[in-house]
Amino acid sequence: MSHVLPTGRRLGISMMLALGTSLSALGGSPAFAQQGQAAIPSIHLDIPRQPLSAALQAFSRRTGIQVVYTASIDAGIISPGISGDFDAMTALSRLLSGTGVTFRQSGKGAVVLAKASANITLGPVRVGGTVARQDPTGPGVGYVATTTMSGTKTDTPITEIPSSIYVVTKQQMLDQGAQTVMDALKYTAGLYAGASGTFNNGNAAADSISFYQRGFSTNQFVDGLLSNSQSAGETAFLERIEAINGPASVMYGQTTPGGMLAMSLKKPTDTPLHQVSVGFGNWGRYESTVDFSDKLTKSGNLRYRVAAIGVTQGTQTDHVDYHRVGVLPSITWDIDHKTSLTLLGMYMYTPGTGISESNDYTLKGSLITDGYRRIPRSNFLGATNWNTQADTTAMFEYQFQHNFNKYINFSQTFRYEQSSMNDKDSYYDGSVNSEEVYQAPEWAKETFKTTALDTRVYGKFQTGPLQHTWVVGSDFRSYHYNWYYQSDQTTRGDFIVNIYNPGASYTPCFSTSASAGCKGYFGTSRYDYFQEGIYFQDQIK
Secondary structure, three states: OEEEOOOOOEEEEEEEOEEEEEEEOOOOOOOOOOOOOOOOOOEEEEEOOEEHHHHHHHHHHHHOOEEEOOOOOOOOOEEOOEEEEEOHHHHHHHHOOOOOEEEEEOOOOEEEEEEOOOOOOOOOOOOOOOOOOOOOOOOOEOOEOOEEOOOOOOOEEHHHOOOEEEEEOHHHHHHHOOOEHHHHOOOOOOEEEOOOOOOOOOOOOOOHHHEEEOOEEOEEEEOOEEOOOHHHHEHHHEEEEEEEEOOOHHHHOOOOOOEEEEEEEOOOOOOOEEEEEEEEEHHHEEEEEEEEEEEOOOOOOEEEEEEEEEEEEEOOOOOOEEEEEEEEEEEEEEEEOOEEEEEEEEEEEEEEEOOOOOOOOOOEOOOEOOOOOOOOOOOOOOOOOOOEEEEEEEEEEEEEEEEOOOOOEEEEEEEEEEEEEEEEEEEEEEEOOOOEEEEEEEEEEEEEEEEEEEEEEEEEEEEOOEEEEEEEEEEEEEEEEEEEEEEEOOOHHHOEEEOOOOOOOOOOOOOEOOEOOOOEEEEEEEEEEEEEEEEEEEEEO
């Protein structure tokens, strides 16, 4: 997890429909060369004397450089270790000093090890090179992410953004075993994950009420666009999760004052990826995930990726289960060395959400047990034949990028998504006696449709001693929500459940023209939201 506090030497001022600037003291970062000079970035390493394999792992985690070698190379070999500030290639050379192992660079950000000839002693050699820059929307390296697109909508080091930004990398999600975004964010400062408690029963939902940032419910963005999609809650489809604490409406329009959550969906990788996992857990949980990525053409200019998940799980409550299947295919086409297009699609079906409104237990028998039998947690107080919670989500997205020259670039992201929910349930409607309760059956249908587009032109230029990173863009979103609801209250005594011996069934009777004798509450609601704005920003160093 990357923890970033506001930098004391940088001031960021920007606003919707107005030009903003971000200033820092000149020469404030030693990582940049003076004008007209070249510099090799240095990094501080402290790797003690240890087996070569362990030393190489520490080197790779710290620098982000992949080290490739055969198993026979590190057998019984001890690295002398290093301590100090070095560029990456010098550091690797010293780690291999006296080991009889040499290396060569293999593409950007990778080296290959080989045993040196018997008559050659490997000594310190200074080799020019640079550490590969991290993808600002990628999974990060280990637990560390150094750059982000979320804070400024430009590829910017996190340390140069005057905001509090936390990044949960893919490796951290895997090591934590996070099944949901709520699990992944439970250790994030300034954010309260799990505001609804265990109500979701492990359901990976895109539920904003489950998160509070600095005291406010928050918004969730996927690939830079506001989202209500279930993909925002499924960690099997995410590369990283970012929590930007504090107001973010300058670059994103209407958001909550506490901040925003930014997720990045999985996209095709430059190197082949073939992963399959199976797992099991509490309440009869069984899960399988697939993540494949490879090139479709020999040159690699056309690549694909397919991520998929299937999960089934019971809960502590009888007749309340969680089931989900989902797939996220994507394809990237590098049209030329300056232009690329990525297409993503997603379909997710959740026939059992693991959520039920029926289990609002009475005070007596749950909190109060003095003189009352405790209600077993497994008891389901609804109707076993009126117990359906099903969600369906579909999404299409494209990301287009073109570099005109070293000063001007163009980027556009578009998404259309549609979700629906069909819920047949009941809710607690009062006590009959100490062992029985009334249940009011209900039926709700919801649909969500979201269209979002973010278009921006950005680049870098220099004016004398000042370095500028600028962006001009337009953000558009349209959101439509429909809700239909019915509640059966014909005869309150017709549907009574024994809290200690549940298992009641129900015959629905809703108010319609064909059943005038039915009584109840029914209604519809519609909510439409539209926003379009432009933003400007100039970061000056």
